[in-house]
Amino acid sequence: MNEHLKSIFYPLLLLAGLIxxxxxxxxxxxxxxxxxxxxxSVLGALHRGYIQGDYWPDFGYxxxxxxxxxxxxxxxxxxxxxxxxxxRWLERLLYPFVLALQSMPKVxxxxxxxxxxxxxxxxxxxMVALVCFFPMFINTAVGLKATDPSLIDLMKAFSASRLxxxxxxxxxxxxxxxxAGLQISIVLGLIGAVVxxxxxxxxxxxxxxxxxxxxxxxxxxxxxxISLAVIGILGSQLIKFLQRKLVFWERDxxxxxxx
Amino acid sequence: MIHExxxxxxxxxxxxxxxLGVTYQSSRGPTPALEQFNTEMAKGxxxxxxxxxxxxxxxxxxxxxxxxxxxxxxxxxSGEPITGPRRDVGIVFQQPTLLKWQTVLDNVLLPIxxxxxxxxKGRARARDLLRLVELENFERHYPHELSGGxxxxxxxxxxxxxxxxxxxxxxxxxALDAMxxxxxxxxxxxxxxxxxxxxxxxTHSIPEAVFLSSRVLVLSPRPAKILKDVxxxxxxxxxxxxxxSTRFSELCSELRAMFTHGKK
Numbered sequence: 029m030n031e032h033l034k035s036i037f038y039p040l041l042l043l044a045g046l047i048x049x050x051x052x053x054x055x056x057x058x059x060x061x062x063x064x065x066x067x068x069s070v071l072g073a074l075h076r077g078y079i080q081g082d083y084w085p086d087f088g089y090x091x092x093x094x095x096x097x098x099x100x101x102x103x104x105x106x107x108x109x110x111x112x113x114x115x116r117w118l119e120r121l122l123y124p125f126v127l128a129l130q131s132m133p134k135v136x137x138x139x140x141x142x143x144x145x146x147x148x149x150x151x152x153x154x155m156v157a158l159v160c161f162f163p164m165f166i167n168t169a170v171g172l173k174a175t176d177p178s179l180i181d182l183m184k185a186f187s188a189s190r191l192x193x194x195x196x197x198x199x200x201x202x203x204x205x206x207x208a209g210l211q212i213s214i215v216l217g218l219i220g221a222v223v224x225x226x227x228x229x230x231x232x233x234x235x236x237x238x239x240x241x242x243x244x245x246x247x248x249x250x251x252x253x254i255s256l257a258v259i260g261i262l263g264s265q266l267i268k269f270l271q272r273k274l275v276f277w278e279r280d281x282x283x284x285x286x287x
Numbered sequence: 288m289i290h291e292x293x294x295x296x297x298x299x300x301x302x303x304x305x306x307l308g309v310t311y312q313s314s315r316g317p318t319p320a321l322e323q324f325n326t327e328m329a330k331g332x333x334x335x336x337x338x339x340x341x342x343x344x345x346x347x348x349x350x351x352x353x354x355x356x357x358x359x360x361x362x363x364x365s366g367e368p369i370t371g372p373r374r375d376v377g378i379v380f381q382q383p384t385l386l387k388w389q390t391v392l393d394n395v396l397l398p399i400x401x402x403x404x405x406x407x408k409g410r411a412r413a414r415d416l417l418r419l420v421e422l423e424n425f426e427r428h429y430p431h432e433l434s435g436g437x438x439x440x441x442x443x444x445x446x447x448x449x450x451x452x453x454x455x456x457x458x459x460x461x462a463l464d465a466m467x468x469x470x471x472x473x474x475x476x477x478x479x480x481x482x483x484x485x486x487x488x489x490t491h492s493i494p495e496a497v498f499l500s501s502r503v504l505v506l507s508p509r510p511a512k513i514l515k516d517v518x519x520x521x522x523x524x525x526x527x528x529x530x531x532s533t534r535f536s537e538l539c540s541e542l543r544a545m546f547t548h549g550k551k
Contacts, residue, residue, distance in 0.1 A: 178384045185352045186449075187372045188401040196401075200388045277387040277431055 065247035073251035087255055089231040090221050093149055094259065097156025098217045102210060105161045109168030114194065130166070134159045135223045142228050152224040152232070159220035160213035164206075171205025172198045204278050207271040214263040218256060301453055301485040302328040302351065306360035308510075309346050319510035320346040324360070326504060326513060330452070333479055333486045335496035337542065338506030344489045347511070348457050351487060352378050365452060374402050377451035377484075381458045383438035385430040391417070391441050392426035398449040409448065416444040419478055436467040443475070447482060456488045460495065472498050473526070480524055497538045498525055505545050515545055 047067055053059050054066045061069070077083030112119050112126075138155055145151035175198045183193045199206075225234025233252045240248040307324040310317045320343040328334050338344050349355035350362055353372040362369050364376070377398070385394045392413055399409030417423050420440040422433075430438055439459060446454055459475075460468045476499055479486060490496050496503045497519055505515040519538060521529055529535055 176384070178380050178382060179386070181349075181352075181354055182378065182380065182384050182397075183401060184354055185372050185376065185378045186398045186401040187374060192401055197386070200386070203388075275388075277429055 062244035062246055065250055069247040070250045070254075073247040074254065077251055077255075083233075083236070083251070083255065086232050086236050086252075089149065089152075089235075090225070090233040090256070091259060093152035093224070093232070094156055094217055094221045094263075096149075097153040097158075097220065098160050098213060100153070101157030101160035101217070102164045102213055104157070105164035105209070105213075106168050106206070109165040110172060110194070110199075112165070113169045113172035113198075114190075126165070130162050134162070135220065138220075138223050138227045142224065147228050147230075152221055152229070155224035156217045156220040159216045163212040163216060164209040167205045167209030167212075168202065171202025171209075174205065175201040203275045204271075207267065207275060210267050211264055211271075214267060215260055218260050218263075222256065299330045300327055300363075301330045301332070301365055302326075302487065303363045303366075304347075304350075304360065305362075307347075307350065307357050307362050308359040309343070309350060309355065310358045321350075321357075322510035322512060324512065326516075328485065328487070328502075330485055331483050333488065333499055333501045335488045335490055335500040335503045336506060337490060337493065337496045337503050338511060339508050339546065340491060342506050342508050343511035344491075344506060345457055348378075348455050348487065348489055351453070352376055352455055374449060375452045377446035377449065377454045379439075379442050379446040379454070379456045379459045381461050383430065383435070383442045385438055385441055385445075387430050389429075390426065391422060391428050391430070391433070394430065394441055395444045395448050397445060402449055404449060412450070413444065413448050416447055417441075419481065420444050420474070434467075435463055436471055439463060439471065440474070443478065447478075447484065452485060454484045454486045456486060458489050458491065460492075461490075468492075468495070469530075475499060476523075476525055493539050493542050494530070494535075497521070497535060497542065498529065503542065505542060515542075517542065 050064070051067045054061075054064055065073075078087075112122065135155075137158065141155050141158070142151045145154050172194075179197050179201065180193055183197055188196070221232070222234035222237075225232040226238050229235040229238075233255050236252045237249050240246070240252070304324050304326050307321055308319065309321040310319045312318075324347070326334075336344050336347060346355065350357050351364070351369065353369050353376070356370075364373060386397065389397075392410070395413040395416060396406070396409055398404075399406060399413070414423065414426070417426055420443055422437060422440055422444070425433065425437065430441070433441070439462075442459065443456075446456070460471050463471060472495055479499070488496070488499060498521075500519050503517045503519060504513050505517065506512065507514050517538070521532075521534060521538070
């Protein structure tokens with residue numbers, strides 16, 4: 029078996045082991061259903077949700093708030109991060125505020141955002157955009173500033189304009205940092221979406237979880253958690269794929285920046 | 288074997304510095320990097336600037352490239368004062384400094400693109416230069432697929448692509464291993480003889496300076512002044528054998544003596 033297959037096979041083996049342990053625990057140790065649902069009932073909930081179609085509207089709701097918020101938050105962060113890195117005076121002006129906002133837990137703003145932007149999809153998207161903003165903003169600014177100064181000297185020696193230096197040198201140089209920001213933002217954005225739904229919503233995967241607590245319907249909770257994990261995994265794999273395609277010259281040493 | 292005449296000071300001037308001074312402002316107060324620096328360079332000359340690390344060699348190069356304004360004195364290129372980056376100057380750095388996301392050919396074309404020159408003509412010239420640095424089969428490769436020496440040769444081709452009248456080289460072989468360095472030295476000499484460019488070559492390697500140059504300027508530690516201006520009379524083209532010749536070792540020891548005396 030080659031290395032690549034092993035890295036797929038071993039985790040699958042562990043997963044199967046855990047599922048067997050789970051089934052055994054529920055059946056033989058008498059763990060009550062409201063603590064741990066049976067494997068079969070979670071499968072049943074997933075079947076009801078996605079084959080019969082009960083969850084699709086909620087899945088779509090969370091996915092759309094996630095997509096709208098992620099794209100707009102990251103785009104705004106990229107533009108502002110670029111300006112921040114390019115204009116010294118802007119950095120001086122905004123730096124303390126950026127630092128203050130960055131150290132604030134953004135999810136704590138969820139109730140306020142719901143008050144400001146209403147209880148519909150809009151407020152959820154704003155919440156996602158807000159949590160996506162900072163990792164993307166910081167990574168863009170740091171990445172652009174980390175450009176090899178001799179590349180900039182080189183461009184200056186060839187009378188390149190500032191815009192040419194930004195577009196041809198700085199942004200490609202910062203690509204790995206920018207992708208690290210996009211990667212972190214996917215996961216954080218999902219947290220934002222779920223928290224906003226917890227606070228107030230009548231739809232979405234976060235709403236399903238919250239709603240299931242009232243009836244101690246743990247199998248619905250598990251099914252929703254699995255759905256959220258799928259969105260997260262697909263999202264970050266998509267970003268990884270794009271990074272491999274677009275930042276092909278740094279395939280082996282991807283810069284990973286912690287959130 | 289062709290024995291070419293080394294261009295002399297009587298030729299047309301390409302570069303001139305008069306009472307040139309550069310002072311950096313730092314938190315510890317002004318630090319002079321260059322002081323009362325005077326030199327003239329004729330068209331077609333290969334002049335090496337030899338000096339200890341941190342003596343202000345790179346400062347001189349930045350001034351010549353128009354990246355740094357002198358604090359005092361005059362610096363001229365082809366009779367005109369240098370006020371900013373100029374299109375008739377090419378530059379090669381210590382590191383290859385290539386764009387990792389562009390092919391070899393696109394990297395060589397970078398000056399053509401930023402200077403807004405004719406891209407088709409540029410492409411033809413870039414291909415000629417890649418042939419000159421013996422990389423004609425690598426134009427579609429990316430920098431990470433090349434060895435350090437090959438990358439540096441791409442850097443040299445890029446420095447020449449817009450047909451500059453002066454080529455500035457800042458320790459271009461410093462990052463290479465000893466074997467590659469020697470090959471690159473011979474290669475650069477061949478390129479210089481074929482293109483007849485004026486070259487200012489910054490180095491701290493004595494054999495490199497002696498092998499390549501028509502003249503060597505020996506600089507003092509900071510603030511840099513010219514300690515000695517040595518004309519290298521070794522016949523051209525210089526080869527592997529030149530490196531073993533007595534005259535070559537004589538010139539090397541003569542220059543080395545300058546540094547050991549300077550340290551006392």
